[in-house]
Amino acid sequence: MDLVVTCAVGLEDLLRGDLQQEGLSATVDGPGVLRLSAVDDLDPVRRTPMIDRVALAWSPGNDLTEAENLCRAAGFTGDIAFRVDERDPGARGQLIDAVVAQTGWANSTGDWQVNLDPATGRAEIGPLAWAARFGTMQRLPATTPPAVAAGVLRLAKLQPGMNLLDPCGGVGTIPIIDALQRTGDGLVIDLNEESISLAHSNIQQFGVGEQVLAEVGDATDLDLAYGSVDRIVSDVPFGKRIGSNRDNDALYPGLVREIGRVLAADGRAVIITDDKRRFADAVARDRRLKVVKESGLRYNGVSPTAFTLSRVRTRR
Structure with missing residues (x-):
């Protein structure tokens, strides 16, 4: 599968080098964004701490089976919940209805496994976020990510x-x-x-x-x-x-x-x-x-x- 991963802007080349050393084909796709081609093993992604978020390319109407499969591959076993990152209430409501009809997933703005972002064209996979891979830290307002x-x-x-x-x-x-x-x-x-x-x-x-x-x-x-x-x-x-x-x-x-x-x-x-x-x-x-x-x-x-x-x- 092809993945989209994010990092802090300015760290793209360092992250690309690390991923290439892991045997992954990585290209910089924009500020703080890299695309990984033909990923058949999630372990290199899991153990790379420079990666903040992991996503699939997505646009409204696309099939979401691969997103669910990726959640399962990341170890999530429950019912999938999703949210839609869209400011316009009307457009957000239409997308929610369409995704529920397609997948049967529950819509949840808090506890979700898939975050759909039409603006970036990504379906973010919650079980592969940094905290899900490594753990949650106690933080203060200006704590370094x-x-x-x-x-x-x-x-x-x-x-x-x-x-x-x-x-x-x-x-x-x-x-x-x-x-x-x-x-x-x-x-x-x-x-x-x-x-x-x-x-x-x-x-x-x-x-x-x-x-x-x-x-x-x-x-x-x-x-x-x-x-x-x-x-x-x-x-x-x-x-x-x-x-x-x-x-x-x-x-x-x-x-x-x-x-x-x-x-x-x-x-x-x-x-x-x-x-x-x-x-x-x-x-x-x-x-x-x-x-x-x-x-x-x-x-x-x-x-x-x-x-x-x-x-x-x-x-x-």
């Missing part, structure tokens, strides 16, 4: 056995997603006690307690030794949903200073922020670090940049 975390981790080029730090770790998303894919220790640090409490719950729920620790701490004053961290990956406050631009005037220089102190000589850091100028200025003022790549992203109504940093090599 897990599929985004998976893509940003790829930018960090982590290898087995490396340790990972998220100094603005929130509910622990980034180190937890890393632990699902790789052997190596992860540390979540955040000033907010509620975030760390939720991180502990997520760590337990995903069964990664032997790899990931979470503790309250200050990203600008880390209790870590010089050069002790292999990789740092963090989605830091933008100054919009969390904090303010004035807060970032203090946070970003302190964070960059600590990254420069604790990062190993051959280390790598990837920092996501939408307060791009402030962060770039903070790095430019620090002589130990340099920006080696800027990757623009778009998801959930925000358009941050993932800054990849490495140490400046000093001349001997």
Whole structure:
């Protein structure tokens, strides 16, 4: 079968490469959208955490047998329910009636297995969404989406056995997603006690307690030794949903200073922020670090940049 999969805008090439390594024929079909041809094994799709949603191409009037078969192949055994993602009440009602007549499925706006979206021409398969494949995380309003975390981790080029730090770790998303894919220790640090409490719950729920620790701490004053961290990956406050631009005037220089102190000589850091100028200025003022790549992203109504940093090599 042919599938449509989505990811955060800006991660398409990384996802395509991962899928091709899994033996799947993947082509980019637009911002954040890839098409997979002749998929006869769902396992590569199931275990690819950069994939957010999985769908079939669909338009009104199309047969939906393949959508039901895909739900069954994903392990769903109950009665199929569907919803129609259409704003116009009249058009939505007509589509609902037509689908019920064709399939006998129940219409449900909440608990559904197939989401029909005429605007995108897709039938989204709920049992293959990210949370259905990996599990549901405790979240806060500005929590990094897990599929985004998976893509940003790829930018960090982590290898087995490396340790990972998220100094603005929130509910622990980034180190937890890393632990699902790789052997190596992860540390979540955040000033907010509620975030760390939720991180502990997520760590337990995903069964990664032997790899990931979470503790309250200050990203600008880390209790870590010089050069002790292999990789740092963090989605830091933008100054919009969390904090303010004035807060970032203090946070970003302190964070960059600590990254420069604790990062190993051959280390790598990837920092996501939408307060791009402030962060770039903070790095430019620090002589130990340099920006080696800027990757623009778009998801959930925000358009941050993932800054990849490495140490400046000093001349001997």
